Each structure stands twice: as C-alpha cells, then as structure tokens.
Amino acid sequence: MTALTQLPSGTERSSPRARWGRRRLLPYLLVLPGAAWLVLFFAMPVGQLAAASLYDPTGSISTGYAPAWAFGNYPAALRVYWPQFGRSFRYAGMALAVALVMGYPLAYAIARKAGRWKNLLLVCVIAPMFTSFLVRTLAWKTILSDNGALVGLLRDVHLLGPDGRLLATPIAVVLGLTYNFLPFLVLPLYASLERLDPRLLEAASDLYASPLATFRRVTLPLSMPGLVAGTLLFLIPATGDYINAELLGTPNEYMIGNVIDSAFLIRLDYPQGAALSFLLMSAILALVFGYLRRASPEDLL
Amino acid sequence: MARETPAGDLRLANLTKTFGAFTAVDDLSLTVPQGSFFALLGASGCGKTTTLRMIAGLEPPTSGQVLLGDRDITRLRPYKRPVNTVFQSYALFPHLDVFENVAFGLRRRGIRSVDGQVRQVLSLVRLDGFERRRPGQLSGGQQQRVALARALINHPQVLLLDEPLGALDLTLRRQMQIELKRIQTEVGISFVHVTHDQEEAMTMADTVAVMNAGRIEQLGAPADIYEFPATAFVATFLGQSNLIAGVVSGSSGDDLLVTAHGTRFSVPVGRSRTDQGPVLLGVRPEKLRLAGAVAQVPAGNQHLEGTVTDASYLGVSTQYALRTGAGAELSVFVANSGDRQRFAVGEQAVAYWHPRHAFLLGRADGQARTTPELGEPVGVS
Numbered sequence: 001m002t003a004l005t006q007l008p009s010g011t012e013r014s015s016p017r018a019r020w021g022r023r024r025l026l027p028y029l030l031v032l033p034g035a036a037w038l039v040l041f042f043a044m045p046v047g048q049l050a051a052a053s054l055y056d057p058t059g060s061i062s063t064g065y066a067p068a069w070a071f072g073n074y075p076a077a078l079r080v081y082w083p084q085f086g087r088s089f090r091y092a093g094m095a096l097a098v099a100l101v102m103g104y105p106l107a108y109a110i111a112r113k114a115g116r117w118k119n120l121l122l123v124c125v126i127a128p129m130f131t132s133f134l135v136r137t138l139a140w141k142t143i144l145s146d147n148g149a150l151v152g153l154l155r156d157v158h159l160l161g162p163d164g165r166l167l168a169t170p171i172a173v174v175l176g177l178t179y180n181f182l183p184f185l186v187l188p189l190y191a192s193l194e195r196l197d198p199r200l201l202e203a204a205s206d207l208y209a210s211p212l213a214t215f216r217r218v219t220l221p222l223s224m225p226g227l228v229a230g231t232l233l234f235l236i237p238a239t240g241d242y243i244n245a246e247l248l249g250t251p252n253e254y255m256i257g258n259v260i261d262s263a264f265l266i267r268l269d270y271p272q273g274a275a276l277s278f279l280l281m282s283a284i285l286a287l288v289f290g291y292l293r294r295a296s297p298e299d300l301l
Numbered sequence: 302m303a304r305e306t307p308a309g310d311l312r313l314a315n316l317t318k319t320f321g322a323f324t325a326v327d328d329l330s331l332t333v334p335q336g337s338f339f340a341l342l343g344a345s346g347c348g349k350t351t352t353l354r355m356i357a358g359l360e361p362p363t364s365g366q367v368l369l370g371d372r373d374i375t376r377l378r379p380y381k382r383p384v385n386t387v388f389q390s391y392a393l394f395p396h397l398d399v400f401e402n403v404a405f406g407l408r409r410r411g412i413r414s415v416d417g418q419v420r421q422v423l424s425l426v427r428l429d430g431f432e433r434r435r436p437g438q439l440s441g442g443q444q445q446r447v448a449l450a451r452a453l454i455n456h457p458q459v460l461l462l463d464e465p466l467g468a469l470d471l472t473l474r475r476q477m478q479i480e481l482k483r484i485q486t487e488v489g490i491s492f493v494h495v496t497h498d499q500e501e502a503m504t505m506a507d508t509v510a511v512m513n514a515g516r517i518e519q520l521g522a523p524a525d526i527y528e529f530p531a532t533a534f535v536a537t538f539l540g541q542s543n544l545i546a547g548v549v550s551g552s553s554g555d556d557l558l559v560t561a562h563g564t565r566f567s568v569p570v571g572r573s574r575t576d577q578g579p580v581l582l583g584v585r586p587e588k589l590r591l592a593g594a595v596a597q598v599p600a601g602n603q604h605l606e607g608t609v610t611d612a613s614y615l616g617v618s619t620q621y622a623l624r625t626g627a628g629a630e631l632s633v634f635v636a637n638s639g640d641r642q643r644f645a646v647g648e649q650a651v652a653y654w655h656p657r658h659a660f661l662l663g664r665a666d667g668q669a670r671t672t673p674e675l676g677e678p679v680g681v682s
Binding site for chain 1 (some may be wrong): 358378396406409450
C-alpha cells in the first residue's frame with residue numbers, strides 16, 4: 001500500500017522532461033549576454049570597418065562616402081605608410097627583447113627564489129597598473145627630459161654627448177613600450193615558472209645536467225607556455241600602441257597606431273584608416289599563428 | 302668519467318644533518334659494500350630520505366663525509382657524482398618522451414650514439430616499444446620503470462632508490478620487487494633502497510639498516526635482525542614481538558635467569574644483549590605455542606598461563622591474544638595446519654616457547670614496552 005501511495009502523479013512525471021529541456025538550454029543562456037555584447041560591440045563595428053575600408057577614397061566627410069569595393073585602398077595605404085608599419089614591428093620587437101632580458105630573470109626570481117617576499121614583489125609588478133597608462137607615460141617624459149637627472153648622469157659619464165638627449169628619440173619610445181607592457185610578459189611567465197616542479201630540477205641535476213644545462217633542457221622548455229603567452233600579450237598591444245610614440249617621440253618615431261589615429265581623427269580619411277587597421281590586424285594575426293605553430297605550446301600544456 | 306676509476310664501497314662517516322634545532326641525521330656511519338643491495342628501513346621522518354639526498358648531493362651535510370671508494374664526494378655537486386637516484390615521485394620530464402627521458406643523462410655527458418643503449422635498458426625494464434610515449438601516457442608502474450631505466454643507463458657506482466614502489470598497488474609492488482632484485486643481480490651495481498615497508502626491505506636487501514630518529518638502530522642481514530633484534534625498536538618495527546619487562550636475577554651455566562611476573566625464565570647468553578639489570582624478554586608471536594594445560598607443555602619449554610581474549614582467523618594462521626595472570630598481553634600466531642587445537646575467546650590456555658627462541662634486550666629504567674599489535678601495556682615488575 002505504501003508503495004502505491006508513493007507512486008508519482010502524472011504532473012510530477014512530466015516535470016523531469018521539462019527540467020531536462022531547461023538543462024539543455026542552460027549553456028546557451030549562459031553564453032547569451034557575452035555573445036550579444038560581442039556581436040553588438042565587436043562583430044558589427046569590425047564589419048562596419050571592413051565596409052569603410054572599401055569605400056570610394058575620393059569621398060569625404062562632407063560629401064559622403066560611396067561603397068565602391070575599392071580594394072586599391074589597401075596597396076595605396078601601404079605604399080605611403082610602410083615605414084611606420086615597419087617601425088611598429090621593429091620598436092615592438094626591440095622592446096620585447098629588452099623586456100625578455102629583464103622579465104625572465106624577474107619572473108624566475110619571484111617564482112622560485114623570493115620566498116616570503118613573493119607576494120610583495122608581485123604587487124610591485126602589478127602596482128603601476130593602478131594608475132593610468134597616460135599618466136605613467138607622461139611621467140616618463142619627465143624622467144627622460146633634457147634637464148632631468150638621468151640625462152645629466154648619462155652626459156656626465158659620456159654615454160651621451162653634451163647635447164645628447166633621450167626624449168624624442170627611438171630609445172625613449174622603445175623604453176616606454178618596454179615599461180608599459182612588461183607586466184603582461186612577467187605575469188604569465190611567473191605563473192608557469194611557479195608551477196615548475198622543483199623535483200624535476202633535482203632530477204636533472206642528478207642526471208649530470210649542470211645548472212646551465214638544467215635551465216636549457218628543463219626550466220626553459222617547461223616555461224614555454226608562459227613564455228609564448230607573455231610574448232604575445234606583450235607584442236600585440238605594443239605593436240599597435242601610439243601613446244608612447246606620441247608622447248616620447250616625434251613624427252620621426254611615429255608608429256602605425258599614430259597614422260591610424262590621424263587618419264580617423266585629423267585627416268578624416270576613413271577608407272585609409274580602416275584599410276590600415278585591417279592591415280595591422282592581419283599582420284598581427286599572421287605573426288601570432290606563425291609563432292604559435294613554431295612554438296607548438298599544445299605539446300607542453 | 303668517474304665510473305672508470307676503480308669502483309669501491311660507499312662509506313658514510315659521521316654524517317650529520319640538522320635543520321634548525323631538529324637533527325634529521327645524527328652522526329651516521331655505515332658502509333655499503335660494492336654490488337650489494339642495501340636497504341635503509343625506518344618510519345617516515347627517521348632521516349632515511351635525508352641520508353639518501355646527502356649521498357646524491359641534493360642536500361649538503363652539516364658535518365661528516367660521504368666517500369666513494371677512496372674519493373671524498375661530500376662537497377661534489379650532484380651532477381658531478383657517479384650516483385643516480387630513482388625518485389619517489391619519479392620526477393620524469395613531462396616535456397620529453399620516454400626515449401629522451403632515458404637518454405637524458407647520456408646526452409648531458411656528451412655521448413652521441415645513445416640509441417643502442419636506450420633500447421637495451423628499456424628492454425631490461427621491459428618497456429620495449431614505449432620510446433615515443435610521454436610520461437603522462439604511462440601507468441604508475443611503467444613510469445616507475447622509466448625512472449629506473451633513466452638512472453640505470455648511466456651505470457652509476459651507486460643507485461639510490463627513494464621509496465620507488467610506494468605509489469604502486471600491492472600486486473604491482475610485489476612484481477616490481479622481484480624485477481628490481483633481478484635487475485640488481487644482472488647489472489651488479491650497489492643499490493641503496495630507502496623504504497618504510499619492512500617486508501619490502503627483507504625480500505630485496507642483502508643488508509638492512511633499521512633507522513630511528515636519525516640513527517641506525519641495527520644493521521645486518523634481514524634474517525639475523527629479525528631473529529635477534531638489538532633494540533626494542535627493531536624488535537617491534539621489524540615484525541612483531543612480545544616484550545615482557547623483567548630483571549636479570551642471576552645466571553646458570555650458559556643461561557641468564559630473568560624474573561618477570563614472579564616467574565623465572567632463562568635465556569641463552571648468546572641471545573642476550575645485556576647480562577644485568579632491567580631487561581625485556583622477547584619472543585616472536587610465531588615462536589609461541591599454545592597448550593590447554595601446563596601438563597601438556599613439552600619438557601625444556603617455558604610457559605605463561607592466561608586467558609584467550611581475542612582470536613582472529615587469518616586463513617594461514619590464527620592470531621590469538623592471551624592475557625596472563627600478571628596482566629601482560631601476549632600475541633600468539635598458530636599455523637592452521639589442521640592438527641592444532643583451536644581455542645575460543647575466554648578459554649584458559651598456556652603459551653610456551655623454547656628458550657633458544659627468546660631474546661633479551663636491555664631496558665631503560667621505567668621503560669614499559671608494549672606488545673605493539675595490541676597496544677596494551679605490559680605490567681612492569
């Protein structure tokens with residue numbers, strides 16, 4: 001009798017199916033806000049930008065632009081601005097080299113040698129992010145200024161000539177890029193070095209690997225995922241950056257970001273600005289995929 | 302390379318390691334003869350792994366020396382020692398396949414043609430055909446064998462094994478014990494094996510050193526240590542022992558006389574670690590026999606009467622707990638050979654043994670040893 005009274009009623013029996021249906025919908029519901037945001041504020045503007053890059057270049061803001069499938073905008077833009085293009089990658093590459101020389105030892109020290117200072121050092125790496133990017137770069141303008149202590153010191157030790165300067169030179173721009181994007185390199189590197197099992201280093205040492213060989217054969221390959229991630233996180237924004245060249249350089253140091261900036265906001269040449277944006281985007285994507293293929297980090301993860 | 306020098310014994314001389322106020326290894330001296338299978342046995346935290354790490358060079362000793370033959374290697378960096386380790390965690394390089402893991406040591410020493418050697422050592426540990434696998438794709442037992450191959454391929458003078466079988470399940474562990482012993486006999490390298498598993502130490506090692514609190518309590522062949530332990534710690538750590546507190550009351554011929562629980566027992570002088578003062582009289586549970594009455598005890602045996610308080614049937618044997626009149630708890634293993642009388646809980650029984658199976662240990666004043674398997678204190682006389 002008790003078994004009979006406890007049999008589920010008709011409505012209860014149908015409810016699991018409804019719940020199952022809801023469960024199947026749940027992932028889509030969770031994705032919905034993010035996806036909507038992405039479509040509205042990324043996919044649509046990118047489509048708009050792609051359309052703009054193909055407008056008839058003879059138009060202007062006042063006369064309006066006519067959609068014209070003008071693919072010629074791309075080679076035309078590249079012909080005029082290839083020096084800035086090359087400079088962007090050159091400066092970003094140089095900044096990356098400086099950042100690697102400073103950042104790898106720093107990340108290694110924080111992850112493996114800092115002991116109880118680890119958290120403090122991590123805060124020091126992140127702390128600059130608490131102030132505005134613009135303010136930090138303006139501060140560098142003061143540091144590197146002709147009457148500043150740094151330039152004075154370098155002149156005194158004859159590393160700079162009596163009229164030598166740092167501000168408004170490529171060095172200033174590269175130093176600015178290095179400083180501003182260093183945390184993006186250090187943090188992923190730190191994370192992967194921190195995960196490195198110290199017992200593997202002991203095993204290497206037990207198997208006749210000198211400290212240098214241990215680094216080359218064990219530490220470096222095992223920190224590869226962090227190194228790849230950090231390099232990309234550094235390189236991508238550094239290549240497209242225009243603040244550093246604007247504030248610390250002259251038009252002679254302008255990078256592609258400055259050109260795009262002026263095409264949209266000063267010269268009001270929308271088709272050219274859009275074409276340059278797309279060229280930069282595809283160049284960076286090509287770089288990333290080429291790099292990922294060569295570094296093949298999926299083997300290491 | 303170092304292995305071309307005339308090999309020799311591994312000697313530890315007054316080796317000490319302290320971590321702050323804690324002494325992990327305390328003035329340890331021992332010799333591992335070349336080509337022997339040596340086991341360091343002890344509970345966790347007794348300093349056995351620290352000892353191993355000092356031999357490997359991964360831990361600098363506070364004082365003392367590590368000698369290999371005539372060579373002092375105490376201050377030698379680990380990568381310069383002709384010593385290799387099989388780590389407890391295996392510590393295989395996750396980014397290298399099995400082949401490269403095994404070839405790692407050879408390559409670091411600048412040896413070019415590693416193919417033949419790698420295949421040879423992989424077949425020694427029965428892993429042919431696994432060359433291109435990554436460690437993550439192997440089972441625990443296979444990883445263990447890669448770790449072994451990776452160390453063995455270098456032909457070290459001494460191979461150190463840090464609880465290498467600890468992570469394996471029982472069947473696999475038994476299998477690997479036999480494998481390890483086979484490989485050791487085949488390659489003829491000294492093995493120093495650290496373990497907390499007394500059975501593992503006894504099955505594999507030629508010589509066992511029982512460690513406790515950073516010191517060696519006893520060193521010898523497994524059977525010698527088991528049959529005639531030197532200290533109460535060894536008697537209870539290596540197998541089980543019934544230890545009865547007593548006092549030496551005299552001697553008669555080749556026997557020492559011991560008074561315990563108001564009864565006199567005798568122990569041959571040759572099986573006594575001391576000849577005076579407070580002592581512990583020890584008998585292994587399997588050396589004890591049970592009889593229904595004192596009259597049934599064969600001549601020449603000694604006995605204690607008591608009540609059976611527990612009887613556990615274990616298949617091959619039955620384990621009895623016997624509480625004697627004076628309050629001592631004895632453990633008795635009786636083989637289930639079919640011709641022995643069985644006892645029920647609550648029955649009266651007499652435990653007896655032949656004096657040549659007993660052993661006598663010194664006892665610090667007030668030290669009341671317990672029979673470990675029961676955890677019951679033995680009445681101190």
